[in-house]
Amino acid sequence: MKILKKSFSRAQLMELVPIFTLIVLLIVFHYQSEAFLTQRNLTNLFRQVSVNCILAFGMTAIILLGAIDLSIGSVLALGSVVAGLMQVDFGMNQAGISGALLTIAAVVGVCALTGAFTGSMVAKFKMPSFVVTLGIFVIARGLALILSGGSKIAPLSESYRWLGTSFVSPDSSLALILIVSLLACIFFAFQSGAKKWLEIILVIVAAAALSWIFYGYQGIPVPVLFMSATFAGIYFLLNKTTFGRSIYAIGGNPEAARLCGIRVPLIFFATFVLMGTLVAFAAIIEGGRIDAGDPTGGNLYELDAIAAVVIGGTSLQGGVGTVTGTLLGAFLMGTLNNGMSLMNIPTNYQMVIKGMIIILAVLMDVLSKNRK
Numbered sequence: 001m002k003i004l005k006k007s008f009s010r011a012q013l014m015e016l017v018p019i020f021t022l023i024v025l026l027i028v029f030h031y032q033s034e035a036f037l038t039q040r041n042l043t044n045l046f047r048q049v050s051v052n053c054i055l056a057f058g059m060t061a062i063i064l065l066g067a068i069d070l071s072i073g074s075v076l077a078l079g080s081v082v083a084g085l086m087q088v089d090f091g092m093n094q095a096g097i098s099g100a101l102l103t104i105a106a107v108v109g110v111c112a113l114t115g116a117f118t119g120s121m122v123a124k125f126k127m128p129s130f131v132v133t134l135g136i137f138v139i140a141r142g143l144a145l146i147l148s149g150g151s152k153i154a155p156l157s158e159s160y161r162w163l164g165t166s167f168v169s170p171d172s173s174l175a176l177i178l179i180v181s182l183l184a185c186i187f188f189a190f191q192s193g194a195k196k197w198l199e200i201i202l203v204i205v206a207a208a209a210l211s212w213i214f215y216g217y218q219g220i221p222v223p224v225l226f227m228s229a230t231f232a233g234i235y236f237l238l239n240k241t242t243f244g245r246s247i248y249a250i251g252g253n254p255e256a257a258r259l260c261g262i263r264v265p266l267i268f269f270a271t272f273v274l275m276g277t278l279v280a281f282a283a284i285i286e287g288g289r290i291d292a293g294d295p296t297g298g299n300l301y302e303l304d305a306i307a308a309v310v311i312g313g314t315s316l317q318g319g320v321g322t323v324t325g326t327l328l329g330a331f332l333m334g335t336l337n338n339g340m341s342l343m344n345i346p347t348n349y350q351m352v353i354k355g356m357i358i359i360l361a362v363l364m365d366v367l368s369k370n371r372k
Helices: 002-007 010-015 017-032 039-064 072-089 096-124 129-148 158-165 170-189 195-215 222-240 242-252 254-259 264-290 301-311 323-342 347-371
Strands: none
Touching (some): 017 323, 039 072, 039 301, 072 096, 072 129, 096 264, 158 264, 222 242, 222 323, 242 254, 301 323, 323 347
């Protein structure tokens, strides 16, 4: 009994709340709409969530520092417009794979440079990240509208759209799910504590569900694969590297981290560059999906990303949180959006509901901090 109490502390039980909430939402929306728990709709749900997940993974690192980034939606729109200009105005949509790669390089370059500028302002001049990113929010959106003339730029080449529209075959998808699930079960089996059995059970259940969804439709969408690879990379970065431990240390106590020899400005700068790079790939996936460079795209994406991070248990005060929680939070938000759309709930009402959820999540975080 003592071992179980140690293995499942109150904080760890709180981590399971998003899972139970997600299950409740799935059941409720299933009874509200027969189309919800179909393989086609769930595949589309995964595709829709993938962009928010990629943005939210980067936002997790930012918030763990005790910072915030309000500019990601506008920077995504700017990256999308740059892709459209490269493809149409510079003729890269006629250059096949090489044109697609040059376009991707341009989008990554612009978005990463934007992140570098933000990081420089925060790190070198110690400007509040809220103020800097609010300014970039306005500037990037304005540049996107100016460069595009306020209109979508299309069409994009098939090679460029591959990342946002393609699927892995059902057979290959099933094999990939089984291999990854087996490796995950082996990994958790060698961990200590009673919690490992819960993790193994969750892996098995998830593998069965994913196999049913993707094998029964068109296979795994490539954006979902990219999202999974991004999750693995950020998870490794935050949990297994000195850089990740430095992020947690700075978020917990910046001055103590500095006194311990951590180069705080460099960590801030690198984290914002990482955020910009992830925004670039989100823009590439989004642009490929709609087949256009859209200056009005990415509207309120920062809201969904911050909501996913906070709902997933990351503290807005920094230093506490996990990318796994963010993944669950993103799927909660995605399921909520998808289910409310199927129920024909007006967009304005959806915004009110999501705003209330964010406030509730922050309130729970504050109350938890006060108890401690």
